[in-house]
Amino acid sequence: GAGVSQTPSNKVTEKGKYVELRCDPISGHTALYWYRQSLGQGPEFLIYFQGTGAADDSGLPNDRFFAVRPEGSVSTLKIQRTERGDSAVYLCASSPLVGGAPGANVLTFGAGSRLTVL
Amino acid sequence: LAKTTQPISMDSYEGQEVNITCSHNNIATNDYITWYQQFPSQGPRFIIQGYKTKVTNEVASLFIPADRKSSTLSLPRVSLSDTAVYYCLVGDSRSYNTDKLIFGTGTRLQVFP
Numbered sequence: 001g002a003g004v005s006q007t008p009s010n011k012v013t014e015k016g017k018y019v020e021l022r023c024d025p026i027s028g029h030t031a032l033y034w035y036r037q038s039l040g041q042g043p044e045f046l047i048y049f050q051g052t053g054a055a056d057d058s059g060l061p062n063d064r065f066f067a068v069r070p071e072g073s074v075s076t077l078k079i080q081r082t083e084r085g086d087s088a089v090y091l092c093a094s095s096p097l098v099g100g101a102p103g104a105n106v107l108t109f110g111a112g113s114r115l116t117v118l
Numbered sequence: 119l120a121k122t123t124q125p126i127s128m129d130s131y132e133g134q135e136v137n138i139t140c141s142h143n144n145i146a147t148n149d150y151i152t153w154y155q156q157f158p159s160q161g162p163r164f165i166i167q168g169y170k171t172k173v174t175n176e177v178a179s180l181f182i183p184a185d186r187k188s189s190t191l192s193l194p195r196v197s198l199s200d201t202a203v204y205y206c207l208v209g210d211s212r213s214y215n216t217d218k219l220i221f222g223t224g225t226r227l228q229v230f231p
Contacts, residue, residue: 004161031217033219035221041223042203042205042221042222042223042224043221044221045218045219045220045221050217055217056217056218091161091162093161093162095217097217100217101148101149101150101169101209102146102149102150102209102210103149103150103151103152103208103210103219104152104167104209105217105219106164106167107154107162107164107219108164109160109161110161111159111160111161112161
């Protein structure tokens with residue numbers, strides 16, 4: 001597609017429920033990133049994919065969070081046993097460049113999925 | 119990890135030039151510098167990227183001194199629609215994953231009429 005698409009745009013769930021957030025990157029983009037953003041804060045890095053594999057998942061806060069990208073395109077962020085502290089906007093970004101000069105990747109972001117855990 | 123420091127907020131008026139400076143004292147030789155803009159309820163959007171000296175595009179200019187320990191984003195003649203949060207990012211060649219990009223807290227620019 002023309003841009004990065006994220007669904008759902010809004011998700012309200014109850015504490016303890018399971019949630020999936022989907023990201024459709026720009027076609028052909030090899031790199032895919034997930035970030036989490038709380039109100040008034042900058043985006044917090046969660047995980048980064050090169051193709052199908054997670055190249056860096058050091059930002060995932062705990063084992064309730066998991067992400068997949070089985071065919072190297074669409075990615076799903078999965079959150080188990082949601083907690084109120086998981087409430088945030090989850091941003092996905094994609095980039096065509098992998099392994100270039102440090103910081104040279106230019107990211108295109110989606111509009112985000114706003115998760116509210118009651 | 120290469121760390122960046124920016125002012126938390128800035129105010130300006132329509133038509134003025136705005137300069138936002140980012141400090142990155144421990145930037146490494148190969149690291150690039152990139153700026154993003156974020157409006158409420160949207161994801162960040164790429165503005166400009168540079169490695170050294172000056173880069174200019176249709177939106178902004180980026181000034182990088184010779185020591186590269188800081189960079190300045192310059193927005194000419196701002197309008198109300200430039201009200202947003204601006205993030206400075208620096209690559210980290212010391213990290214095993216040079217594609218990992220870390221955002222700071224950004225600079226909240228408020229433009230008044």
